[in-house]
Amino acid sequence: MPRVSCPKCNKVETIQKSGIVRNKQRFYCKDCNYNFTIHHESNKQKARSKTSTSLQTSLQDIAKAIGISVSTVSRALHNHPDISVKTKNAVQKLANELSYQPNALAQSLVTKSTHTLGVIIPNLETTFFSSMLSGIQHVAAKAGYRVVICQSDESHRTEVANVQALMNNMIDGLLLCHTLKTDTYDHIKIQMKRGIPIVQFYRVNNEVATSRVFCEDENGAELITQHLIDKGCKRIALLLGPKEINISQKRKKGYLKILAKNKMVEDPELIAHVDFSQAEVVKAVDKWLALSKPIDAIFSISDKSAVQVIQYLKKKKISVPNTISVAGFGNEYTGEIIEPQLTTFDVKTVNIGEEAAKILLDKIINQDTSVKDITVKGKLIVRSSSMKK
Amino acid sequence: MPRVSCPKCNKVETIQKSGIVRNKQRFYCKDCNYNFTIHHESNKQKARSKTSTSLQTSLQDIAKAIGISVSTVSRALHNHPDISVKTKNAVQKLANELSYQPNALAQSLVTKSTHTLGVIIPNLETTFFSSMLSGIQHVAAKAGYRVVICQSDESHRTEVANVQALMNNMIDGLLLCHTLKTDTYDHIKIQMKRGIPIVQFYRVNNEVATSRVFCEDENGAELITQHLIDKGCKRIALLLGPKEINISQKRKKGYLKILAKNKMVEDPELIAHVDFSQAEVVKAVDKWLALSKPIDAIFSISDKSAVQVIQYLKKKKISVPNTISVAGFGNEYTGEIIEPQLTTFDVKTVNIGEEAAKILLDKIINQDTSVKDITVKGKLIVRSSSMKK
DNA sequence: ATCATTTGCGGAAACGTTTCCGATAGATAG
DNA sequence: CTATCTATCGGAAACGTTTCCGCAAATGAT
Numbered sequence: 001m002p003r004v005s006c007p008k009c010n011k012v013e014t015i016q017k018s019g020i021v022r023n024k025q026r027f028y029c030k031d032c033n034y035n036f037t038i039h040h041e042s043n044k045q046k047a048r049s050k051t052s053t054s055l056q057t058s059l060q061d062i063a064k065a066i067g068i069s070v071s072t073v074s075r076a077l078h079n080h081p082d083i084s085v086k087t088k089n090a091v092q093k094l095a096n097e098l099s100y101q102p103n104a105l106a107q108s109l110v111t112k113s114t115h116t117l118g119v120i121i122p123n124l125e126t127t128f129f130s131s132m133l134s135g136i137q138h139v140a141a142k143a144g145y146r147v148v149i150c151q152s153d154e155s156h157r158t159e160v161a162n163v164q165a166l167m168n169n170m171i172d173g174l175l176l177c178h179t180l181k182t183d184t185y186d187h188i189k190i191q192m193k194r195g196i197p198i199v200q201f202y203r204v205n206n207e208v209a210t211s212r213v214f215c216e217d218e219n220g221a222e223l224i225t226q227h228l229i230d231k232g233c234k235r236i237a238l239l240l241g242p243k244e245i246n247i248s249q250k251r252k253k254g255y256l257k258i259l260a261k262n263k264m265v266e267d268p269e270l271i272a273h274v275d276f277s278q279a280e281v282v283k284a285v286d287k288w289l290a291l292s293k294p295i296d297a298i299f300s301i302s303d304k305s306a307v308q309v310i311q312y313l314k315k316k317k318i319s320v321p322n323t324i325s326v327a328g329f330g331n332e333y334t335g336e337i338i339e340p341q342l343t344t345f346d347v348k349t350v351n352i353g354e355e356a357a358k359i360l361l362d363k364i365i366n367q368d369t370s371v372k373d374i375t376v377k378g379k380l381i382v383r384s385s386s387m388k389k
Numbered sequence: 390m391p392r393v394s395c396p397k398c399n400k401v402e403t404i405q406k407s408g409i410v411r412n413k414q415r416f417y418c419k420d421c422n423y424n425f426t427i428h429h430e431s432n433k434q435k436a437r438s439k440t441s442t443s444l445q446t447s448l449q450d451i452a453k454a455i456g457i458s459v460s461t462v463s464r465a466l467h468n469h470p471d472i473s474v475k476t477k478n479a480v481q482k483l484a485n486e487l488s489y490q491p492n493a494l495a496q497s498l499v500t501k502s503t504h505t506l507g508v509i510i511p512n513l514e515t516t517f518f519s520s521m522l523s524g525i526q527h528v529a530a531k532a533g534y535r536v537v538i539c540q541s542d543e544s545h546r547t548e549v550a551n552v553q554a555l556m557n558n559m560i561d562g563l564l565l566c567h568t569l570k571t572d573t574y575d576h577i578k579i580q581m582k583r584g585i586p587i588v589q590f591y592r593v594n595n596e597v598a599t600s601r602v603f604c605e606d607e608n609g610a611e612l613i614t615q616h617l618i619d620k621g622c623k624r625i626a627l628l629l630g631p632k633e634i635n636i637s638q639k640r641k642k643g644y645l646k647i648l649a650k651n652k653m654v655e656d657p658e659l660i661a662h663v664d665f666s667q668a669e670v671v672k673a674v675d676k677w678l679a680l681s682k683p684i685d686a687i688f689s690i691s692d693k694s695a696v697q698v699i700q701y702l703k704k705k706k707i708s709v710p711n712t713i714s715v716a717g718f719g720n721e722y723t724g725e726i727i728e729p730q731l732t733t734f735d736v737k738t739v740n741i742g743e744e745a746a747k748i749l750l751d752k753i754i755n756q757d758t759s760v761k762d763i764t765v766k767g768k769l770i771v772r773s774s775s776m777k778k
Numbered sequence: 779a780t781c782a783t784t785t786g787c788g789g790a791a792a793c794g795t796t797t798c799c800g801a802t803a804g805a806t807a808g
Numbered sequence: 809c810t811a812t813c814t815a816t817c818g819g820a821a822a823c824g825t826t827t828c829c830g831c832a833a834a835t836g837a838t
């Protein structure tokens with residue numbers, strides 16, 4: 001054992017071992033009544049490197065270089081009136097030279113604001129949702145906010161995890177479009193206690209008292225249905241999404257309302273619920289085609305399915321719109337491409353995103369805790385898929 | 390003036406005014422040689438509220454409640470071996486009850502890692518880019534990373550601003566797909582000094598030494614061109630994007646290579662550069678249609694434009710593919726919908742996103758600073774738009 | 779009984795800002 | 809010539825973690 005001397009009295013003979021702490025031999029000097037361990041060289045290197053290795057320039061670096069305090073540097077960069085022009089110039093010049101960029105984390109930690117919005121969205125691979133995201137992005141950017149997105153992939157579990165992750169001080173507010181499968185909302189309720197504003201959009205739920213942005217579900221369905229009737233359709237099949245979700249219910253309501261208004265009777269056989277998969281859509285259509293009293297129109301509450309319907313009918317050599325008219329809902333780009341072009345209801349996805357972001361930003365900036373419901377005006381778009389001759 | 394007494398000696402007669410500091414009267418006690426101001430009541434309230442108002446439970450809250458130190462709480466929650474089972478249980482139980490969530494900002498500040506990836510992408514309204522994003526999102530999520538996206542909107546200035554904003558300690562790595570207009574790369578070079586890994590994908594540039602993910606530009610163009618020739622096309626027009634961008638150059642190169650291979654001569658009149666807008670596409674097609682030696686195929690390096698070409702030719706009653714074959718590049722969903730369905734090259738957008746994210750994560754996790762170039766394998770997709778009878 | 783080791787925990791620095799409070803010197807007013 | 813202002817600046821707390829170092833008591837070994 002090498003001779004160990006006490007760091008205080010420098011004596012060697014008074015030293016005895018006093019156990020091992022964290023894998024390092026510990027010593028005790030009887031004289032000084034002092035316990036200590038011997039530090040590795042690496043520690044010193046580490047301590048030294050701290051001052052030099054940092055890749056990012058900090059306020060400290062600037063302060064030391066000029067010989068002023070950190071607070072002065074901070075104020076100089078924020079153009080605080082207390083700081084002399086001379087100092088400001090010196091600081092700003094050096095900041096430029098060192099290409100100083102403030103550490104956003106540290107800033108957020110103290111200001112308690114990240115200037116970031118969180119978005120949770122079912123998927124990004126179709127334009128339908130990604131265009132909402134685009135709307136969100138635009139108004140956020142205009143207000144100087146960033147956007148963090150999470151894709152829930154239509155999985156409830158992922159949605160829950162995403163909500164948790166985002167709310168841990170990463171964001172100033174949350175925009176949420178639920179999964180098709182989301183049926184419990186405790187994950188939202190818990191987070192609402194944190195005081196971070198939340199806005200639900202497009203697919204919304206009533207259980208939780210957040211502000212909400214809707215599209216014109218009911219009115220849109222009414223317009224579509226009335227349009228089909230106006231074009232002479234007598235038996236209009238309705239292709240819905242899962243039973244539980246809001247948009248299925250509201251669009252069905254609009255459909256039924258117009259049937260009643262036109263003194264047409266509701267036929268349960270004409271209403272189908274699908275999960276929007278190709279297989280289920282085809283199955284539903286097949287069932288309708290086999291009916292003894294034939295249908296003359298199909299109203300799908302999703303453009304995606306409507307396109308699939310048209311493709312399937314064409315494959316079956318059934319004339320669209322003459323034998324069966326088809327209408328969709330949403331106004332996706334594909335509706336313009338398909339032949340015949342798709343009659344649909346434009347829900348204005350971009351506007352939905354924009355409105356949702358606007359409401360959220362308003363809440364954040366003005367500390368507004370009120371609950372708002374907004375419906376984004378849509379528009380009936382008549383194309384050839386419903387124009388019977 | 391109310392009587393003021395010295396906070397130290399409590400005397401009143403020794404007090405005199407000594408100026409105003411920050412709008413508050415300041416006093417001076419001759420006896421104690423002490424300057425002071427009178428604090429507002431609100432300050433005390435403020436000080437008190439600090440302990441109670443916080444909406445988020447912190448390590449401190451837990452520590453105080455149990456009567457242990459913050460460091461112990463931290464270790465208990467991280468399952469550190471130094472902590473007794475008893476303490477761990479107590480801490481974890483209380484943490485649950487108070488629904489403690491760590492402050493991600495504070496964590497990141499000390500660990501210097503945010504577990505967040507930044508993505509800058511030209512736009513989100515078309516599936517082409519948003520599906521790449523989807524790929525990125527998936528592999529990031531699987532590795533426990535979040536994704537921050539910024540939309541550059543094809544604006545160079547926005548791209549630059551986004552890069553800056555993201556790199557300020559918000560992210561552990563950056564995925565970048567340039568704007569069509571991006572032609573200077575100083576904003577990237579500056580950021581590379583920070584030591585945060587960057588990966589360029591799809592639209593990449595050679596000036597900056599980052600890792601890059603390509604699609605099979607050249608090979609894809611070769612396959613398409615050869616396919617058209619195989620189907621009997623003799624005069625194949627080429628619709629390119631802006632001249633400067635990488636993908637225009639590389640796809641043109643593939644096209645020319647196959648022409649040469651088949652002993653066909655390059656005709657400058659058959660090559661057009663557009664900005665992918667409808668107007669320019671139509672203009673280019675019109676020019677080709679007016680040629681004395683007629684064309685028999687159009688190869689567009691973008692599916693979007695290819696669809697526009699088909700629609701325009703159909704409007705002009707020109708038969709596709711019999712008079713003019715059309716092929717695209719990218720494999721967007723619309724290519725399946727249009728009639729005739731579009732022959733194209735599937736660049737596997739989702740895979741591009743996935744690969745880019747994988748490389749970036751690898752760099753982050755393994756501190757890998759090497760420069761990698763990866764090409765994502767694509768696939769020729771033959772559909773009816775090129776099947777001359 | 780004596781010494782060494784292990785177990786469990788606390789203190790404090792560090793991360794990089796912002797901001798409250800206050801100090802000081804020179805300027806100005808009476 | 810004082811008493812008061814104004815213009816500039818510095819110190820330090822605070823934000824909520826993580827983690828290095830080290831202490832003290834309990835346990836084990838001889």
